[in-house]
Amino acid sequence: MAARPQRKGRLVNIDDLRVRLMNEGLDADNIARDPFELFGEWLEVANSAGIPNAHSMALATTTPDGQPTVRNVLMQGVVDGGFTFYTNRTSEKGRALADCPKAEGLFSWLPLERQVRVRGAVVELDDASGDAYFAGRPRAGQLAAVASDQSTEVPDRDYLVKRFNVLEAANEGREVERPPSWGGYKIQVDRVEFWQGDQHRLHDRIVFSRTGSRWSTARLAP
Numbered sequence: 001m002a003a004r005p006q007r008k009g010r011l012v013n014i015d016d017l018r019v020r021l022m023n024e025g026l027d028a029d030n031i032a033r034d035p036f037e038l039f040g041e042w043l044e045v046a047n048s049a050g051i052p053n054a055h056s057m058a059l060a061t062t063t064p065d066g067q068p069t070v071r072n073v074l075m076q077g078v079v080d081g082g083f084t085f086y087t088n089r090t091s092e093k094g095r096a097l098a099d100c101p102k103a104e105g106l107f108s109w110l111p112l113e114r115q116v117r118v119r120g121a122v123v124e125l126d127d128a129s130g131d132a133y134f135a136g137r138p139r140a141g142q143l144a145a146v147a148s149d150q151s152t153e154v155p156d157r158d159y160l161v162k163r164f165n166v167l168e169a170a171n172e173g174r175e176v177e178r179p180p181s182w183g184g185y186k187i188q189v190d191r192v193e194f195w196q197g198d199q200h201r202l203h204d205r206i207v208f209s210r211t212g213s214r215w216s217t218a219r220l221a222p
C-alpha cells in the first residue's frame with residue numbers, strides 16, 4: 001500500500017465528515033478483519049478530507065536508560081505486515097532502535113476525531129530499498145540528507161547552508177549518492193489500535209492483536 005495521497009481534488013467538507021464518523025462509531029463486528037485493510041480505508045478518508053501529511057506518524061522509541069522519545073516521521077508504505085519509514089540510522093532514534101528495536105507509531109487525524117496506534121518490533125530494511133527511496137527524493141532533499149548528520153549539534157544555520165552549497169557544487173551533473181547511514185525501517189506490527197471519537201465522550205477503541213498470522217479484535221474502555 002502506498003502512503004501517498006491518491007485522491008487529490010476530491011476534498012470533502014471536513015466538519016460534516018467528522019460528525020458523520022462520530023455518529024457511525026466503530027464496531028468490531030462491522031469492520032475489516034484485517035487491520036491493514038482498515039488502516040488503508042482510514043488513511044484514504046484522511047487524505048480525501050485534506051488532512052496535511054496524513055501519512056506522518058509520531059514515532060516513539062526508548063533510549064537505553066529507559067527514556068521514551070518521540071518525533072514525527074513520514075510513513076512511506078505498508079509492506080508485508082509492517083509500516084515503513086526512512087531516516088538516518090545514526091540519529092537519536094536510530095541509536096535508540098539499535099539498542100531497543102521496538103516502537104509505536106501514532107497517526108493523529110484530529111479534525112476527524114480519529115487516531116491509530118501501530119506497535120511492534122522494528123527491523124531494518126535492506127540497502128536496495130534505501131537506494132530506491134533515496135533516488136525518489138527531490139534533489140534538494142537528497143543533498144540535505146547528506147549535509148545533515150542528523151541529531152548532532154551544529155555551530156549555527158550558516159554551517160548547514162555552507163555544507164549544502166559545497167555538496168551541491170561537488171555533485172553537479174551527477175547523481176547524489178545515498179549516505180550509508182540513511183536507510184529504512186519497518187515496524188512489524190503485532191498490535192494496531194483504532195480510536196474513533198464519540199459525541200458523548202464514550203469513544204470507541206478497537207484493538208487488533210496478532211498471534212502468529214491470526215488477528216483478533218477486542219474493545220477497550222475509552
Ligand SMILES: Cc1cc2nc3c(=O)[nH]c(=O)nc-3n(C[C@H](O)[C@H](O)[C@H](O)COP(=O)(O)O)c2cc1C
Nearest residue numbers: 053056071072073074086087088091092093094151
Ligand atoms: C511532518 C514531519 C515529517 C517528518 N518526517 C521525517 C522522516 O520521514 N524521516 C526523518 O528522519 N525525519 C523526519 N522528520 C523530522 C523528525 O521529526 C526529527 O526531527 C528528526 O528525524 C530527528 O529526530 P531524532 O533526533 O529523534 O532522531 C519529520 C518531521 C515532521 C514534522
